[in-house]
Amino acid sequence: MSLRLGDTAPNFKAKTSLGDIDFYEYLGDSWGILFSHPADYTPVCTTELGRTAALKDEFAKRHVKVLALSVDPVDKHLSWINDINETQHCQVEFPIIADEDKKVSELYDFIHPNASATSTVRSLVIIGPDKTVKLIITYPASTGRNFVEVLRVVDSLQLTANYSVATPANWKAGEKVIVALNVNTEDAIKKFPKGIDIVKPYLRYTPQPNIDL
Ligand code: BEZ
Numbered sequence: 001m002s003l004r005l006g007d008t009a010p011n012f013k014a015k016t017s018l019g020d021i022d023f024y025e026y027l028g029d030s031w032g033i034l035f036s037h038p039a040d041y042t043p044v045c046t047t048e049l050g051r052t053a054a055l056k057d058e059f060a061k062r063h064v065k066v067l068a069l070s071v072d073p074v075d076k077h078l079s080w081i082n083d084i085n086e087t088q089h090c091q092v093e094f095p096i097i098a099d100e101d102k103k104v105s106e107l108y109d110f111i112h113p114n115a116s117a118t119s120t121v122r123s124l125v126i127i128g129p130d131k132t133v134k135l136i137i138t139y140p141a142s143t144g145r146n147f148v149e150v151l152r153v154v155d156s157l158q159l160t161a162n163y164s165v166a167t168p169a170n171w172k173a174g175e176k177v178i179v180a181l182n183v184n185t186e187d188a189i190k191k192f193p194k195g196i197d198i199v200k201p202y203l204r205y206t207p208q209p210n211i212d213l
Pocket of ligand 1: 039043044046141
């Protein structure tokens with residue numbers, strides 16, 4: 001089944017490296033990141049899970065719960081975690097789903113048969129507290145993801161969920177943002193007391209509204 005932005009993220013029960021979980025119960029009212037990798041004991045995946053573990057505090061600060069997934073069994077996940085911790089100088093404390101029957105992968109469209117019939121691609125889904133899908137990215141097996149970029153997207157999603165703004169290309173937390181198109185300039189002046197820079201009627205910047213600069 002293909003999953004699209006705005007869809008409800010399907011719930012599931014699964015075996016993981018931290019025991020059995022119900023996905024929705026695990027997430028509670030947090031944001032969620034569910035990401036698949038092709039296989040345990042592979043080099044790029046080892047670095048990806050290590051980077052994710054190293055960013056634990058950054059995910060926690062943003063109320064994001066992270067889960068990894070591959071079609072390998074729990075015992076393989078557990079022994080591989082030792083290697084990840086050793087080589088990446090981290091502690092993997094998030095669950096890795098053992099999707100041996102590919103049920104979760106089918107729900108989340110993590111198997112792309114023309115890439116591999118048997119293993120998952122490098123997909124990542126961000127899920128909001130409302131359990132809807134906010135972002136989907138898919139990378140090839142040969143390219144590791146940038147988890148700092150994933151945090152940047154979370155920052156943008158959390159900001160734009162609460163304010164009538166969008167974030168421009170290459171935006172990072174703390175930089176100026178764009179006034180949403182559906183806010184007219186008269187209303188924007190009232191909504192954004194830090195000021196508005198009108199470059200074009202459709203391109204209006206304002207300082208990030210939820211921080212003191
Ligand atoms: C890797 O993680 O390095 C990898 C996994 C599957 C295929 C190719 C590379």
